Structures are given as C-alpha cells and as structure tokens.
Amino acid sequence: MQQYDLPDASGHFGAYGGIFVAETLMAALEELKAEYARAKADPAFWAEYRHELAHYVGRPSPVYHARRWSEALGGAQIYLKREDLNHTGAHKVNNTIGQALLARRMGKKRVIAETGAGQHGVASATVAARYGMECVVYMGSEDIKRQSPNVYRMKLLGATVVPVESGSRTLKDALNEAMRDWVTNVDSTFYILGTAAGPHPYPMMVRDFQRVIGEECKVQMPELIGRQPDVVVACVGGGSNAIGLFHPYIDVPDVRIVGVEAGGEGLQGVRHAAPLSAGTPGVLHGFRGYLMQDADGQIMETHSVSAGLDYPGVGPEHCYLKDIGRAEYTAVDDDEALRAFHDCCRLEGIIPALESSHALAWAAKAAPAMGRDQVILVNLSGRGDKDINTIAGLSGISL
Amino acid sequence: MSRIAECFNRLAGHKALIPFITAGDPNPKLTVELMHGLVDGGADIIELGVPFSDPMADGPVIQRASERALKHHVSLAQVLDMVATFRLENTYTPVVLMGYLNPVCAMGFQRFAERAAACGVDGVLTVDCPPEEADELTGALVAAGLDPIFLVAPTTPPDRVARIGQLARGYVYYVSLKGVTGAGHLDIAEVTGKIAALRESITVPIGVGFGIRDAETARALSGTADAIVVGSRLVQEIEAAEPQAAKQRLARLVAELKSAIR
Numbered sequence: 001m002q003q004y005d006l007p008d009a010s011g012h013f014g015a016y017g018g019i020f021v022a023e024t025l026m027a028a029l030e031e032l033k034a035e036y037a038r039a040k041a042d043p044a045f046w047a048e049y050r051h052e053l054a055h056y057v058g059r060p061s062p063v064y065h066a067r068r069w070s071e072a073l074g075g076a077q078i079y080l081k082r083e084d085l086n087h088t089g090a091h092k093v094n095n096t097i098g099q100a101l102l103a104r105r106m107g108k109k110r111v112i113a114e115t116g117a118g119q120h121g122v123a124s125a126t127v128a129a130r131y132g133m134e135c136v137v138y139m140g141s142e143d144i145k146r147q148s149p150n151v152y153r154m155k156l157l158g159a160t161v162v163p164v165e166s167g168s169r170t171l172k173d174a175l176n177e178a179m180r181d182w183v184t185n186v187d188s189t190f191y192i193l194g195t196a197a198g199p200h201p202y203p204m205m206v207r208d209f210q211r212v213i214g215e216e217c218k219v220q221m222p223e224l225i226g227r228q229p230d231v232v233v234a235c236v237g238g239g240s241n242a243i244g245l246f247h248p249y250i251d252v253p254d255v256r257i258v259g260v261e262a263g264g265e266g267l268q269g270v271r272h273a274a275p276l277s278a279g280t281p282g283v284l285h286g287f288r289g290y291l292m293q294d295a296d297g298q299i300m301e302t303h304s305v306s307a308g309l310d311y312p313g314v315g316p317e318h319c320y321l322k323d324i325g326r327a328e329y330t331a332v333d334d335d336e337a338l339r340a341f342h343d344c345c346r347l348e349g350i351i352p353a354l355e356s357s358h359a360l361a362w363a364a365k366a367a368p369a370m371g372r373d374q375v376i377l378v379n380l381s382g383r384g385d386k387d388i389n390t391i392a393g394l395s396g397i398s399l
Numbered sequence: 400m401s402r403i404a405e406c407f408n409r410l411a412g413h414k415a416l417i418p419f420i421t422a423g424d425p426n427p428k429l430t431v432e433l434m435h436g437l438v439d440g441g442a443d444i445i446e447l448g449v450p451f452s453d454p455m456a457d458g459p460v461i462q463r464a465s466e467r468a469l470k471h472h473v474s475l476a477q478v479l480d481m482v483a484t485f486r487l488e489n490t491y492t493p494v495v496l497m498g499y500l501n502p503v504c505a506m507g508f509q510r511f512a513e514r515a516a517a518c519g520v521d522g523v524l525t526v527d528c529p530p531e532e533a534d535e536l537t538g539a540l541v542a543a544g545l546d547p548i549f550l551v552a553p554t555t556p557p558d559r560v561a562r563i564g565q566l567a568r569g570y571v572y573y574v575s576l577k578g579v580t581g582a583g584h585l586d587i588a589e590v591t592g593k594i595a596a597l598r599e600s601i602t603v604p605i606g607v608g609f610g611i612r613d614a615e616t617a618r619a620l621s622g623t624a625d626a627i628v629v630g631s632r633l634v635q636e637i638e639a640a641e642p643q644a645a646k647q648r649l650a651r652l653v654a655e656l657k658s659a660i661r
C-alpha cells in the first residue's frame with residue numbers, strides 16, 4: 001500500500017472533505033489552519049498536550065481483556081480500550097484538550113461547542129474551566145431531555161447550555177447553531193468541534209488529537225498478546241473515536257478495521273443513523289461526505305437509541321476509507337446495542353456508553369464465528385453513567 | 400447580455416432593490432403570486448430562497464420560512480417550476496436562486512444548470528460553496544448561461560476579494576455584518592467604507608444585504624452600493640400576514656424601500 005498521507009492541502013480525502021461554509025467563516029478557517037500548522041510543528045505544543053493527557057486525563061488508558069464475556073461467546077478474545085476511564089468519561093476530552101490549547105495559543109477567551117450525548121459538551125466545559133475560558137454549549141432540546149445528567153454537569157462546570165429548538169432538535173441542529181454563533185462572534189470565539197467532521201482543518205485536527213487512542217493500542221497490544229489484534233472496531237457517529245483508533249492501524253496490513261454505525265430500528269426503514277451503510281454523498285456542515293438525505297437533498301431526521309450516534313453525516317476520512325476498502329462499515333440496531341450494553345454490565349462489571357455498545361455488539365456477534373486465538377480490540381469510547389435514565393426508561397423504570 | 404446585466408444597464412446608475420423571499424413560504428401555491436407582488440412594489444431583481452433542512456447561515460426568521468416551505472415538501476425541482484410559471488408573465492425581472500449546495504448536488508450540477516436556465520433562472524448563489532470548491536458548479540452554470548453570484552464578507556481578505564472579483568458574474572453580494580441573515584448590528588459607516596474598497600478589484604455591481612431592516616438603512620447604504628438586498632424583514636411580513644393579504648403587504652413594503660433608495 002502507498003504511503004497514506006491525507007488530507008491534501010485543501011482538506012480533501014479523495015472526493016470527500018473540503019471547506020463548504022459561508023464566506024464569513026473562510027478567514028477564520030484559514031487562520032485556524034495556519035495556527036494549527038504552526039502548533040503541529042511545535043514540540044512544545046505536543047509536550048503540553050501529552051502532559052495534560054497524562055496528568056489531567058489519566059492516560060494512557062488501559063487495554064482490558066474481557067475474559068468472561070469472551071468465554072461466554074466461545075470464540076475470539078475481546079479486548080477493550082478503556083476510554084471510559086478518561087477524566088470526564090469518554091474519548092472526547094482528548095480532542096477538547098488539544099483544541100483548547102490551540103484556542104489559548106490564538107488568544108481566544110470564549111469557546112463554543114455542539115453536543116449530542118453531552119459528552120463533548122462536558123469535555124468542552126471541563127477544559128474551559130481548566131484553562132479559564134468562557135464556554136457556551138449548544139444542545140438540541142430533544143437531547144437535553146434524554147441526557148439530563150450531562151446537562152447538569154456542564155452547568156456545574158460553569159458552562160452555559162443553550163437549548164436548540166430548530167429542525168429535529170438533535171446534534172445536527174446543535175451544530176448548525178454553533179456555526180451561527182461562530183459566524184457572529186468569529187473574532188473572539190474558538191469553535192471546539194466535537195467530532196472528526198466539519199470543514200477542513202477540523203477532520204484532520206480532531207483525528208490528530210484522537211490518534212493517541214490507536215497509538216497507545218499499538219504499543220499495548222504487543223505487550224499483552226505479543227502482536228497486534230486481528231480486528232479493531234469502533235462505533236461511528238461523526239467518527240472521532242473510530243478514526244482515533246483506526247488511523248494508526250491504516251498501514252498495518254493484516255489488521256481488519258470495522259466501523260459500526262447506529263442501525264436504529266433497522267436499515268430497511270428510515271429510522272436509523274447509518275450514512276455509510278445506507279446513505280449517499282452530499283454536503284452538510286462544511287464538508288462533503290456520506291449523508292442521510294432524501295431524493296431532494298434534504299437532510300433526514302435520524303434515529304438511534306444513543307444520542308451521540310444520532311447524526312446524519314460522517315467524517316470525510318471514513319467516507320474515503322470505505323470507498324478504498326481499507327475499512328468496513330456496518331450497522332447494529334438499537335436492540336443489539338442494548339443487549340451488548342447489558343452483557344457488558346453483567347459479565348465484565350463495566351457500564352458502557354450506549355454509543356460504545358454498538359461496537360461491543362458487533363464484537364459479540366463476530367466473536368463466536370472466530371477462533372479462540374483471534375483477537376478483537378473494541379474501542380470502549382465512553383462510560384454509560386449518562387445513559388442510565390434512557391436505559392431505565394426503556395425498562396419502564398423512572399429514576 | 401444576461402438579464403441581470405440588462406437590469407443594471409436599464410437602471411443606469413439608479414440603485415437596484417433586491418427583495419428575498421423563500422420559495423414555498425407560506426405555501427407553494429402562493430410563491431409566484433408573491434413574486435409578482437414584489438415586482439409590483441418595485442423589485443428590480445428577485446432573490447428566491449431554496450428551502451433547506453439545515454440553513455446554517457440563516458437567522459431564525461429565514462429558518463422558519465424554510466421550515467414552513469419544507470412542511471409542504473417544496474423541492475428544488477418545484478422551485479424551478481415556480482420560476483418557469485413566473486416567467487409566463489414576466490420576462491424581464493431577473494431571478495436569482497439563493498440556497499445551500501446539497502439540494503443542487505442531489506439534482507446534479509449539469510442537470511440543475513440546464514433545467515434552471517430553461518426555467519428562466521438568471522443567477523445562482525450557493526451560500527455554503529466558496530470559490531475554492533465552486534469550479535465544477537460554476538463551470539456548469541456559466542455553460543448554461545447562468546451567473547454565479549458570490550458572497551464577500553467583512554472578514555474576506557483583499558487577495559480573496561480579488562479572486563472573487565474575477566469569478567463573479569451578475570453582481571457580488573456583500574454581507575454587511577458578521578452574523579447570520581436578519582441579525583441587527585449593522586454599522587453603516589463601516590459597510591460604506593468596505594464597499595468603496597471593494598470597487599478596486601470588483602467590476603460587477605455590488606449588492607449589500609444581511610440585516611437591512613428599514614428604509615432608512617437602505618437609503619444610507621444605497622449611497623455606495625449598487626443594490627440593496629432585503630430578506631428577513633420581508634419574510635417577517637409574510638409570517639405576520641394572512642396568506643391572502645401577503646402579496647399586498649409585500650408590495651407596499653417593497654415600494655417603501657424602493658422609494659427610499661431611488
């Protein structure tokens with residue numbers, strides 16, 4: 001395989017990515033691109049980033065052998081990359097630290113963020129508190145209802161949470177509203193985008209800040225099993241935890257790469273959130289990529305039991321990896337994810353995020369057909385404390 | 400000569416008024432009527448918004464207009480049909496479609512450009528398609544005889560202004576403020592200064608819009624700009640009116656704005 005070195009200078013991963021925003025934001029993106037290029041070449045920037053990850057986040061996160069679950073499935077051994085053990089409880093903080101350090105370099109004192117599950121909002125509010133910045137988080141009013149513990153966490157951390165009432169009132173609408181804020185306050189404000197999507201340089205930048213996941217695994221797996229895993233798997237919402245795990249493995253030829261989208265109520269209908277599995281390319285939120293859209297090019301409302309995967313687009317690098325066949329993308333539905341959620345709780349004593357439960361569900365389905373000496377490495381992207389109201393609600397219990 | 404160039408020629412230095420409404424708002428049956436109402440009031444060019452589910456650059460007023468139109472499932476194809484119907488009675492008022500890239504992608508650039516030209520569209524402004532990404536679309540538009548309209552913002556640096564000046568046809572749309580459509584913090588002196596500076600590298604007429612809400616502001620800006628674009632204020636009028644009264648109320652408001660900038 002050729003040396004993999006994307007995106008190109010204008011932010012394209014093959015046919016995907018790019019910059020599709022209104023003119024007012026072009027200069028801000030240019031400035032961000034230039035400053036990130038300087039930061040990227042500055043060893044002091046990465047030294048501080050790594051220091052923060054070690055002492056504030058608690059990295060490296062361990063890789064854990066889910067022995068009882070693997071035993072119960074009777075096939076491949078399942079290993080979990082424990083991003084749930086990070087400070088704030090998910091992978092999102094790897095990215096918000098990187099972007100907040102960049103915001104500080106640029107002299108921006110106000111940060112904004114969009115959030116779906118609330119994990120990115122919490123991670124943004126956290127770093128804003130840590131670095132003394134004002135923080136405003138946009139969140140769809142639908143998501144505010146289903147992720148109320150995270151809303152309160154953001155408020156405790158000093159952030160302002162703005163409910164978004166437009167469109168489907170979920171993550172995509174929160175992103176629209178964050179963009180509108182940015183366009184209005186472009187001089188004072190840094191937009192901390194929460195996933196590996198959006199206009200260039202965000203997909204590249206978020207990937208670079210999440211790559212630490214895969215880089216650690218590449219060292220940890222040989223220590224644990226003497227080699228790299230046979231499969232790496234992650235859930236894909238916008239794609240940040242997945243690209244963080246996948247990217248360092250792209251040029252490791254024998255490692256199979258699997259991204260799992262939210263199948264919602266099933267791919268045969270429209271109530272899902274699986275653009276790579278069932279969508280078509282288009283332009284939304286500043287980049288070209290696979291989208292859930294109707295024949296007229298209107299963005300469809302998505303559905304997933306997990307708010308963090310309830311997004312109609314997916315980052316451009318995943319679109320490219322799908323097209324060139326280096327990664328496979330598939331979907332698991334709500335019920336499968338919920339089953340994996342409960343199995344992980346009971347067999348391993350770990351309450352996983354509903355998002356991560358999609359990756360777990362794929363592993364649980366694939367493992368029995370694989371040999372006992374084979375290894376699936378799952379990115380356990382976050383912990384499920386935020387989801388207990390949703391889970392209880394599904395069982396008819398009100399907490 | 401394109402219908403837009405002809406229009407500016409005809410005005411011979413007088414200022415153009417460019418009202419914006421969203422196609423399909425408040426319902427698709429009314430749009431062509433409302434377009435004629437705009438012309439009755441004195442519209443020189445019509446900007447017709449193509450509804451989109453995720454209007455990232457628009458404020459709440461135009462977002463709501465998009466939502467009202469999408470309740471009726473108004474598609475880009477239907478918007479083109481509306482323009483064709485409008486052209487049965489009006490062959491001189493230029494119509495510029497303003498919207499987002501994705502519905503155009505979904506139709507296909509080539510097919511869109513050909514159908515739009517056949518329906519009597521004159522210019523196309525895709526808000527989220529900066530010149531860097533516009534080659535393919537612009538090529539298709541120009542080949543079909545349509546004018547690609549570009550935005551220039553207060554944040555656009557001089558070298559980009561020059562580049563946009565080279566690509567622009569019809570007119571350039573100067574965004575009068577940092578913000579979304581309908582925002583209310585426009586600084587007249589600053590905008591006037593900017594527009595004067597743009598003249599150095601832009602040869603087509605310069606329209607100004609985003610946040611022009613009253614005749615007084617329109618008059619002040621028409622000192623330097625060639626055209627005044629008014630959107631949210633008109634959409635609010637539609638929002639507030641009974642459907643059967645909307646045409647008249649629009650015409651009255653447009654007339655008031657037009658007389659302010661003459």
Ligand SMILES: Cc1ncc(COP(=O)(O)O)c(C=O)c1O
Pocket residue numbers: 090091116117118119120194195196235236237238239240241242307308309353355356381382383
């Ligand atoms: C724990 C967790 N995993 C995954 C995701 C999905 O995002 P991404 O695809 O960017 O990793 C989220 C988003 O909120 C999340 O909270």
